[in-house]
Amino acid sequence: MQHTFYKYQGTGNDFVMIDNRQQLFDKNNTKHIALLCDRRFGIGADGLILLENHTVLDFKMVYYNADGNESSMCGNGGRCLVAFAKQLGIIERKCSFEAIDGLHHATIENGVVNLQMQDVAKVDRFANHVFLDTGSPHHVQFESKIEDFDIKTEGARIRYGAPYNHTGSNVNFVKKLSETNFRVRTYERGVEDETLSCGTGVTAVALAMHYIGETEENLIKLEVQGGQLQVRFEVQNGGYKNVWLIGPAKFVFKGEWIG
Numbered sequence: 001m002q003h004t005f006y007k008y009q010g011t012g013n014d015f016v017m018i019d020n021r022q023q024l025f026d027k028n029n030t031k032h033i034a035l036l037c038d039r040r041f042g043i044g045a046d047g048l049i050l051l052e053n054h055t056v057l058d059f060k061m062v063y064y065n066a067d068g069n070e071s072s073m074c075g076n077g078g079r080c081l082v083a084f085a086k087q088l089g090i091i092e093r094k095c096s097f098e099a100i101d102g103l104h105h106a107t108i109e110n111g112v113v114n115l116q117m118q119d120v121a122k123v124d125r126f127a128n129h130v131f132l133d134t135g136s137p138h139h140v141q142f143e144s145k146i147e148d149f150d151i152k153t154e155g156a157r158i159r160y161g162a163p164y165n166h167t168g169s170n171v172n173f174v175k176k177l178s179e180t181n182f183r184v185r186t187y188e189r190g191v192e193d194e195t196l197s198c199g200t201g202v203t204a205v206a207l208a209m210h211y212i213g214e215t216e217e218n219l220i221k222l223e224v225q226g227g228q229l230q231v232r233f234e235v236q237n238g239g240y241k242n243v244w245l246i247g248p249a250k251f252v253f254k255g256e257w258i259g
């Protein structure tokens with residue numbers, strides 16, 4: 001049987017997208033999902049996303065990491081899914097969808113997707129890092145030598161170490177460039193390597209930098225390996241609301257696999 005897939009990327013965070021409105025995709029075959037994401041034996045991607053029907057909203061997002069396991073929210077994947085829904089003719093310029101972390105609103109114009117992320121009620125500040133959940137768990141710490149830093153080795157050490165252990169956390173290394181601009185490199189759980197961009201990661205960095213007083217701005221530019229993203233937000237009772245992740249989402253190619 002032939003199956004159609006679409007490949008998308010958002011600032012270099014890349015995804016296999018599948019229209020699963022007919023429920024034909026085998027969601028429990030972890031090895032098969034990992035194979036489709038494999039860069040040598042498969043299509044190659046940081047994750048795989050299913051677009052499914054929703055009873056009241058425009059669609060539903062189901063996200064798997066490259067290791068084949070369903071995981072928590074993917075911000076760049078959500079942005080790409082909005083572009084995919086537009087390509088499929090499901091939406092035009094505005095939409096609402098459900099993901100594992102709840103309801104999301106989004107707009108798309110000229111290939112740029114504005115995606116509303118969950119409110120963040122709690123930010124934990126430690127001596128050398130900040131931890132918060134922006135739909136996915138994120139450890140944020142400064143790294144002055146960010147360009148030469150071994151993200152994979154150090155990211156894995158933190159991700160697998162205490163207090164995260166088996167459950168893990170994504171790990172973001174940050175360098176402040178100015179009051180409004182921060183450089184970010186992210187080690188992603190479930191990819192178990194550095195990715196070129198992480199949407200929930202840059203959201204976490206923007207909020208963390210505001211929380212610890214590194215910036216008083218509420219529109220932050222994040223420079224990642226694959227381009228630039230923006231995050232804007234409002235402060236609410238020591239937490240954050242109206243959090244938006246903004247950036248490009250691009251269709252790369254379409255293909256078929258036999259299975």
Ligand SMILES: N[C@@H](CCC[C@H](N)C(=O)O)C(=O)O
Pocket residue numbers: 013065071072073074075076077136137170188189190191195197198199200201
């Ligand atoms: N690339 C994503 C994050 C995907 C989830 C993450 N790997 C996890 O399992 O926590 C993003 O853009 O947010």
